[in-house]
Amino acid sequence: MESAADGPAQPRPSTGRPSWGLPFGRARRRSALSPSSRLPPAPRRTQVKAGAAEVAEDTQRTAFLLRKQWTLYSVTPLYRFSEAHLRDYSRLLSAFVAAEKKKGLAVEIGGELDIKVSVTSLPDLKGSDRDQAAILVQLSSRSSASPKNSEEKVIWSGWFCCVAGDELSENLPEAFTCLPLFLVNGAESNTAIVGTWFQKTFDCCFRRLSLSPFNLSWMAAMWTGCKVDKPASATELVFSVPRLPHPLHISYAINLEDAQALWATIQKTPGEITQEEVDVFMDCLYSHFYRHFKIHLSATKLVKVSTAVASAHCDGIIKFRQSQYLTGVLMLLTELAICQIQ
Amino acid sequence: MDETVAEYIRRTVLKIPRDEIKTMLQKWGFLSEAQLQTINFHQMKDNISQDVVQLCEENSASIKQAAVLDIIYNHSYPNKRIWSVYQMNKTEEETDFFDLTDFRKKFKRQLRSTLKNVTINFREYENNAVWIRIAWGTPYTKPNQYKTSYVVYHSQTPYAFISLSVLKSNLPLLCQALVVASNYQDIHEMELRSHSLNSLEDMVFKRYSQNFETYCPRPLQESTVAQETAGLRIVQEDINEKERILRVNREAFGDGPQPKLEFAEYKLETMFTSDPKLEVLDKKEPFRCMVRFHSPHLLESLKSLAPAGMADAPLSPLLTCIPHKARNYFKIREKKGLFPGSFVSP
Numbered sequence: 001m002e003s004a005a006d007g008p009a010q011p012r013p014s015t016g017r018p019s020w021g022l023p024f025g026r027a028r029r030r031s032a033l034s035p036s037s038r039l040p041p042a043p044r045r046t047q048v049k050a051g052a053a054e055v056a057e058d059t060q061r062t063a064f065l066l067r068k069q070w071t072l073y074s075v076t077p078l079y080r081f082s083e084a085h086l087r088d089y090s091r092l093l094s095a096f097v098a099a100e101k102k103k104g105l106a107v108e109i110g111g112e113l114d115i116k117v118s119v120t121s122l123p124d125l126k127g128s129d130r131d132q133a134a135i136l137v138q139l140s141s142r143s144s145a146s147p148k149n150s151e152e153k154v155i156w157s158g159w160f161c162c163v164a165g166d167e168l169s170e171n172l173p174e175a176f177t178c179l180p181l182f183l184v185n186g187a188e189s190n191t192a193i194v195g196t197w198f199q200k201t202f203d204c205c206f207r208r209l210s211l212s213p214f215n216l217s218w219m220a221a222m223w224t225g226c227k228v229d230k231p232a233s234a235t236e237l238v239f240s241v242p243r244l245p246h247p248l249h250i251s252y253a254i255n256l257e258d259a260q261a262l263w264a265t266i267q268k269t270p271g272e273i274t275q276e277e278v279d280v281f282m283d284c285l286y287s288h289f290y291r292h293f294k295i296h297l298s299a300t301k302l303v304k305v306s307t308a309v310a311s312a313h314c315d316g317i318i319k320f321r322q323s324q325y326l327t328g329v330l331m332l333l334t335e336l337a338i339c340q341i342q
Numbered sequence: 343m344d345e346t347v348a349e350y351i352r353r354t355v356l357k358i359p360r361d362e363i364k365t366m367l368q369k370w371g372f373l374s375e376a377q378l379q380t381i382n383f384h385q386m387k388d389n390i391s392q393d394v395v396q397l398c399e400e401n402s403a404s405i406k407q408a409a410v411l412d413i414i415y416n417h418s419y420p421n422k423r424i425w426s427v428y429q430m431n432k433t434e435e436e437t438d439f440f441d442l443t444d445f446r447k448k449f450k451r452q453l454r455s456t457l458k459n460v461t462i463n464f465r466e467y468e469n470n471a472v473w474i475r476i477a478w479g480t481p482y483t484k485p486n487q488y489k490t491s492y493v494v495y496h497s498q499t500p501y502a503f504i505s506l507s508v509l510k511s512n513l514p515l516l517c518q519a520l521v522v523a524s525n526y527q528d529i530h531e532m533e534l535r536s537h538s539l540n541s542l543e544d545m546v547f548k549r550y551s552q553n554f555e556t557y558c559p560r561p562l563q564e565s566t567v568a569q570e571t572a573g574l575r576i577v578q579e580d581i582n583e584k585e586r587i588l589r590v591n592r593e594a595f596g597d598g599p600q601p602k603l604e605f606a607e608y609k610l611e612t613m614f615t616s617d618p619k620l621e622v623l624d625k626k627e628p629f630r631c632m633v634r635f636h637s638p639h640l641l642e643s644l645k646s647l648a649p650a651g652m653a654d655a656p657l658s659p660l661l662t663c664i665p666h667k668a669r670n671y672f673k674i675r676e677k678k679g680l681f682p683g684s685f686v687s688p
Contacts, residue, residue: 234632244650246643248635255630262614262629284616288629292610292660292674295653 045222045273045332062125064157065320070183071191072209072316074337075160077168077176078202083121083133090119093197097139100193116140116152127164127331132179134161139190156186158194163330168338180337181330182206183318209316209337213302216312219332221278223309224259225267226325230308235259237285238304239297250300252289256308343399350487351398351408354415355391362418363390369414372407373397405487409463413475416492417467420539423492423505427534427542427668428517430500430526440497442466449474449523456515461485470497478512491516494539500526501546503539533671541601545668587648587655594655594662600641606670608633608660613676628676641665 094117101115118138125134139156160179162169169178184191195206211219224235236253254262262284266277286297303314310329311319318333320326358366364383367373373394381393398407416423442464450462459479466472474493479485491512494503502520506513517529536542543549614629637643641664648655656662664670 241643241647241650241652244643244646246637246639246646248637248640248643248647251632251634251636253632253634258614258625258627258629258631261625284614287616288614288631289633291615292608292612292658293633293653294656294658295647299652 045218045335062122062323062326065159065326066323067319067321068185070185070318070320072211072318072333072337073182073184073195073206074209074340075180075182075198076205076341077172077178077180078198078204080175081177081179081202083135086119086121086135089201090117092201093117093119093137093194096197097190097193114142115155116142122159122161125159125161125163125327125330127162127327127334128166130169131162131165132169132177134159135179137194139186139194156184156190156194158182158184158186158191161330161334163327163334165334165338167335168341180341181209181334207340209333209340211312211314211316211336213314215336216302216305216314217282218273218278219310219312220305220307221263221281222273222332223305223307223325223329224256224281225263225273226307226309226322226328228256228308228322233308234306236304236306237302238306239300240303241300250295250297252285252297254285343403344405346487347403347405347408348395348399350405351403351411352391352395354408354411355394356387358415360387360390363387363394366411366414366418367394370407370411372401372403372411377401405461406463408487409461409475409477410465412487412490413463413465413473413492416475417465417473420505421537423507423539424535424537425494425503425505425539425542427532427546428502428504428520428529429532430502430521430524430529432525432527440470442472442497445472445497445523449519452519452522453515456518457481457512459483459485461487471495472497476512476516478508493520495520495524496543496547497524499547502529503542533669535670536603536605538602538604541603544601545665548666584649590655591645591648591657594657595641595645596665600639600645601665603640603664603670604636604638606635606640606661606664607672609673611673611675635661640670 094115097115097117116139118136118140120136120138122134122136126132136157136159138154138158140152140154142152159182161181161183162179163181165178165180168180172178198204199206220235220237233256234253235256236251239250239252241248241250263281266280266284267273268277289295289297301314305312307321309322309325311321318329320329355363360383364378364381367378368375377397377400381390381397383390446464453460453462453476457479459481461475461477463475464472465475472493472495474495476491476493477485477487478489478491489508491508492505493516496502504513504516506516521527521529532546534542534545610631610633611628613627614625635644644657644661647653648657660672660674
């Protein structure tokens with residue numbers, strides 16, 4: 001893959017951190033390198049491959065990741081993060097969360113909630129051995145009103161991961177850990193608390209990862225080409241036309257078999273996808289639509305792509321549907337996150 | 343007064359916006375004007391509803407009166423429900439004189455013959471619209487007043503608007519009761535659905551302003567819309583094109599306000615064709631797609647696409663036909679024969 005920038009992402013010392021007042025995750029970093037996430041990605045990508053069959057056990061452990069909505073962030077490299085100290089991090093983060101909650105920033109109704117924090121590693125969730133294994137942070141609550149009935153409910157999950165992140169990690173100094181992708185499910189207030197702690201402790205920076213129509217088109221083409229078991233499935237594209245007197249949304253769902261048949265005639269090299277092929281695929285779908293409705297979909301905004309493999313929304317929200325393609329999708333997202341960081 | 347009736351009245355009053363409660367209770371007419379004077383309509387809704395229940399208790403309200411209040415609420419706020427359109431037909435040409443009493447009797451008898459546990463109430467409104475409220479029970483349980491369906495039957499027409507909102511299994515019973523009571527032979531669902539009952543009625547009874555095909559040799563009066571959207575440095579060619587788009591749009595959609603629909607759905611089973619240079623898919627089977635358009639005001643939204651540059655003018659007849667075909671669900675297949683690329687919708 002081409003490298004969009006030369007040299008490593010420079011390690012950032014304590015200056016230039018976002019202040020606490022700024023809304024979490026929205027701080028903009030001005031760096032010497034162009035921060036635009038619209039940098040043209042590599043013109044060629046490998047087709048998402050299904051994971052090997054022997055990861056059945058892995059599937060069990062990562063099953064909880066499926067069919068949930070995850071909000072995406074890019075994260076700059078973590079300074080002096082160590083996988084050996086996860087228990088300590090749990091403790092420290094726990095104390096921080098408790099302190100923040102007491103501040104009254106998060107208002108609780110109906111009794112004190114005991115919040116337990118766990119920071120664990122997901123060793124199988126990575127691309128190659130060069131990648132750092134994924135780190136999972138979970139907040140669970142147990143109502144202190146009935147301590148006997150100690151049913152813990154996970155109320156917030158966030159995980160850092162890196163799949164095929166060589167482009168960023170290979171040039172990093174030793175003290176830095178490369179986990180450029182962060183996925184969150186849970187209340188925004190908890191995300192802000194956990195994120196603030198990580199930013200303070202490891203001097204990193206979180207930024208919402210939005211997905212442009214350009215990225216979404218890639219996903220549509222790439223994921224349509226994946227073989228899945230589910231027979232009755234569709235590749236759905238959702239378009240939005242907001243700036244009309246009355247906003248319009250268009251959902252265009254193509255029967256998966258037919259979409260795959262189309263893609264099969266476009267993709268020239270198995271296992272590889274080019275920009276040109278993605279463009280032809282989308283143009284075909286747009287012109288089929290135009291033929292019927294005389295509407296130029298290319299003039300509207302592609303906001304969501306939904307396939308049997310995964311769905312992605314332009315606000316940076318993803319849903320994984322197939323565990324066998326989990327790593328493949330994460331690889332694409334890692335690439336986009338790295339693009340945004342650089 | 344039954345506790346369930348009291349609770350039902352309380353909840354119905356809570357649904358009404360505070361400023362409308364007094365008017366609606368007056369329309370209802372169950373509480374006297376003197377009684378209504380005793381209620382403070384500026385307090386919290388919770389308290390207002392408690393006061394209303396109290397007064398209903400004094401008047402010994404039954405489920406029948408409570409049901410009427412619900413009908414009045416739904417008549418004022420029909421857009422909270424989703425309505426489907428049904429058309430009935432019969433072979434004889436003559437229209438019988440519509441007798442509401444006879445209709446009510448037959449409807450109740452037919453429905454109760456298959457399902458005893460139902461609450462049925464009627465209310466007639468202007469333009470011969472009969473509102474029917476049905477609360478459904480099961481063979482073993484009393485009617486659940488919160489599981490209701492509504493029918494608006496325009497007695498001088500073969501049309502009924504149904505908001506089922508509960509078990510689909512009740513639909514055949516409902517349809518049969520309607521057919522029998524109104525002396526028709528059968529009933530079928532039209533491919534038309536919306537939250538806006540008024541718009542559905544407009545479309546079905548052709549009450550919106552349609553474009554009548556008249557030959558108009560002089561260009562039509564320019565509307566103010568063109569001036570608003572004109573850029574400052576507009577070139578003559580652009581003006582012509584913009585005028586053409588507006589004129590063509592007007593011809594397709596008519597001049598007046600469009601009926602209010604929220605969505606249209608197209609099931610496409612047409613062939614995929616493309617530029618032969620691309621050498622892509624050349625299957626002989628249909629390229630199956632499902633297209634859904636959503637908007638708070640779909641037709642106005644579609645009308646604005648061409649002037650905004652996102653669509654051609656004229657817009658596809660698949661879209662412009664929605665009002666006069668009175669449907670928003672379509673299945674499109676390829677028309678075989680002379681004109682490839684043209685579509686037929688059953």
